[in-house]
Amino acid sequence: ILNVEQSPQSLHVQEGDSTNFTCSFPSSNFYALHWYRWETAKSPEALFVMTLNGDEKKKGRISATLNTKEGYSYLYIKGSQPEDSATYLCAFIRSGGSNYKLTFGKGTLLTVNP
Amino acid sequence: GAGVSQSPSNKVTEKGKDVELRCDPISGHTALYWYRQSLGQGLEFLIYFQGNSAPDKSGLPSDRFSAERTGGSVSTLTIQRTQQEDSAVYLCASSLYRTMNTEAFFGQGTRLTVV
Numbered sequence: 001i002l003n004v005e006q007s008p009q010s011l012h013v014q015e016g017d018s019t020n021f022t023c024s025f026p027s028s029n030f031y032a033l034h035w036y037r038w039e040t041a042k043s044p045e046a047l048f049v050m051t052l053n054g055d056e057k058k059k060g061r062i063s064a065t066l067n068t069k070e071g072y073s074y075l076y077i078k079g080s081q082p083e084d085s086a087t088y089l090c091a092f093i094r095s096g097g098s099n100y101k102l103t104f105g106k107g108t109l110l111t112v113n114p
Numbered sequence: 115g116a117g118v119s120q121s122p123s124n125k126v127t128e129k130g131k132d133v134e135l136r137c138d139p140i141s142g143h144t145a146l147y148w149y150r151q152s153l154g155q156g157l158e159f160l161i162y163f164q165g166n167s168a169p170d171k172s173g174l175p176s177d178r179f180s181a182e183r184t185g186g187s188v189s190t191l192t193i194q195r196t197q198q199e200d201s202a203v204y205l206c207a208s209s210l211y212r213t214m215n216t217e218a219f220f221g222q223g224t225r226l227t228v229v
Contacts, residue, residue, distance in 0.1 A: 034217055043205060043221060044157070044205075044207075045220070046218070049217050087156070089156075089157065099162070099167055099170065100164070101145075101164070102207075102218055106156040106157075
């Protein structure tokens with residue numbers, strides 16, 4: 001069983017605050033790590049696909065880093081806005097035996113208060 | 115179509131009836147997933163299809179649930195003898211297989227209500 005852990009489970013911040021959360025995954029047989037944003041009443045949408053150790057990706061105020069050797073990824077949001085409120089999911093893909101299946105964490109629920 | 119298409123978008127059924135949910139993945143996507151979200155819960159994995167490999171059914175909650183994927187494209191999730199706890203949003207996602215730099219694309223989901 002693959003364990004993909006996300007922390008914290010939920011988070012409340014004020015508009016303008018910067019915040020970050022963590023995704024932990026097995027450090028062996030790494031293939032790829034995805035981040036998705038899941039807004040209420042919508043479907044998850046991909047933010048980042050990360051494949052290389054040390055990768056850092058950025059999309060506007062949101063960025064992510066990847067450490068495959070120690071098995072973690074951080075997602076950062078700078079200057080949070082109410083529209084950033086969503087559940088942020090990470091998903092790990094292991095090479096080999098799992099047939100390259102996406103395994104999701106339970107997500108971090110972010111609420112940005114105006 | 116351009117995206118993952120699911121039908122119906124909403125389904126209300128009586129307890130004990132069978133239902134079928136359909137997913138049309140993006141053309142060329144060989145990997146297909148079914149998930150569900152029950153009220154207040156996260157994303158629960160149900161089943162994973164990859165090309166001609168045997169599907170990973172490890173997430174199916176009971177033998178009332180089954181899924182098939184015909185011709186490597188359209189998938190149908192069938193729930194027999196529905197129970198109230200089956201009420202959830204059922205999401206389908208597809209992706210290219212073993213292509214490092216591509217993500218999964220989700221459909222808009224089927225909201226199933228068992229009354």
